[in-house]
Amino acid sequence: MNHCFSVAVLGATGAVGAEFLRLFETREFPIRSLRLLASERSAGKVLKFKGEDVTVQAATAAAFEGVDVAFFSAGASRALEFAPAALKAGALVVDNSSAFRMDPAVPLVVPEINLNAVGPTDRLIANPNCSAIIMLMAVAPLRKLGKIERVIVSTYQSASGGGASMMQELEEQTREVLAGQPARPNVLPHPYAFNLFSHNTPINQHGYNGEEWKVIEESRKILGMPELRINVTCVRVPVLRAHSQSITVEFVDHAPDLEEIRSVLAASPGVKVVDDRANNRFPTPLDASGNDDVLVGRIRRDVSHPSAISMFVSGDQLLKGAALNAVQVAEAVLARA
């Protein structure tokens, strides 16, 4: 990348927005000018970038004029509202919402897995659901070792998936409960302190909630396996910012050798194998927090199936699950230009 770009962040004041600013600095993203956009309510806030104050502006269509790269992290309705203006301005748009993910005309990309889905003229790219990204970082590399027949996933999802307000609710409610006060749910329908619950998205006619269905559909699209058999159970746990998952993968013929699996995963960019049986050291969300890598461990044969393996993963929901993946998408697309 020899050029510097005019960059905009839509949703700059959220939990993912803060990670964008940090990643632009640590990854030396080639920024000429930075525009921070948010709702009317957040306009006027001042955020720090490279030690300097940047004032947040209210998002309008005109705010995207002259922007080369726009990162959207403001929900589906904002994405639908502002994508046309940003694209018309000529920007490369990476959208973190669900608005365009299943649009056949829009690539849905995890760069380590399917960067080839981005065509030469694509300017709008969808960033996948956080649980889908984290699961696929561990599962996709296994395709080198055998054809995947079926995936069964149970998640342990953190508060950050619901944004800064849900993280705050977890901390404040836990403080109140420890002080002997009753749990008073505000953002969430359920008490969250020392509790967990089935993901609070609506249940569809198949009995799956919205989060589970996203993981199912998006995984099929990203892997290019529209018939992939996949069962997902999404559960919110009282953890702040990294998602964990218990994953079983069934292969068509036979399960790959465990050492081959460890080698392939260890060689996969963005994956770190943490699988120390002797010392009982495996992935934890606390170890994954602030870590670019998705941690994978508990790699073992599934004793209940002749050609299946199980594993346990933890990945930072705000990084690889959101901001980091989006920045990597932009970096890769800009590098190809």
Add this chain to the structure above:
Amino acid sequence: MNHCFSVAVLGATGAVGAEFLRLFETREFPIRSLRLLASERSAGKVLKFKGEDVTVQAATAAAFEGVDVAFFSAGASRALEFAPAALKAGALVVDNSSAFRMDPAVPLVVPEINLNAVGPTDRLIANPNCSAIIMLMAVAPLRKLGKIERVIVSTYQSASGGGASMMQELEEQTREVLAGQPARPNVLPHPYAFNLFSHNTPINQHGYNGEEWKVIEESRKILGMPELRINVTCVRVPVLRAHSQSITVEFVDHAPDLEEIRSVLAASPGVKVVDDRANNRFPTPLDASGNDDVLVGRIRRDVSHPSAISMFVSGDQLLKGAALNAVQVAEAVLARA
């Protein structure tokens, strides 16, 4: 039960011990005299039972003389040490540890499932692992609707499984972390506040930890299905006293109708169906805490398998997972005498 019994509790000062005392009162367990036993360290402590002080005695072989019913909740080595004396004294012994569970001569019992495993002369009965009990309360009734082929379980286990000291560690460490201090693990090898981790029992040659292997072996014994295919992943989450589980059950021929499953579970003693899709109300560990019933919900067809269903359960680890099941075992055996 027309008689009143001399009852002993070994491990009276622990988290499960406290539940025994509470259950004896609420269930009007027919007690003539109560002996509370614990380690030398806890001897002399005074506990309340029916409003009266009972002094804890150091456990010795002689302490079981004259005892009719002994509840053991003091770990495997204490169970091995004191079971002979209690049995010699003529007591019915219900042991909550793993010491005798896989002994072919000792029945391993969940009364709702396999009370028939108790023969007329059996005086030593093993109480199963808490995760096994809670899982089987939801899975065993489904045998009425079809032959089970395979079970896949991921657990969300509470601190209470590690006793009062682990519950205390979770609360105190969380308080410290919220005050900006670092997590200082004491009882556990990992930080526990706002974190989770693979169950901290040693990993065997199959790559499964001790807790997972107990669930596998004990489930086969309790169901009388030595060849049952079962995959278990046990994870400790920052919840105080109820275990949750994501369960997938594959049937040999075809999956039962979901309404039939709900009917069978709703009619099963000790099970409560909490499966309100419209209002997103499903089992949570907080709702299960202090509740005798195992809560079952998220009942749905597994979209990845033609003859499988998935569900989510929560059950109080100290009650049905430990003290309540043991008291129910004793009640059932004494009623048959």
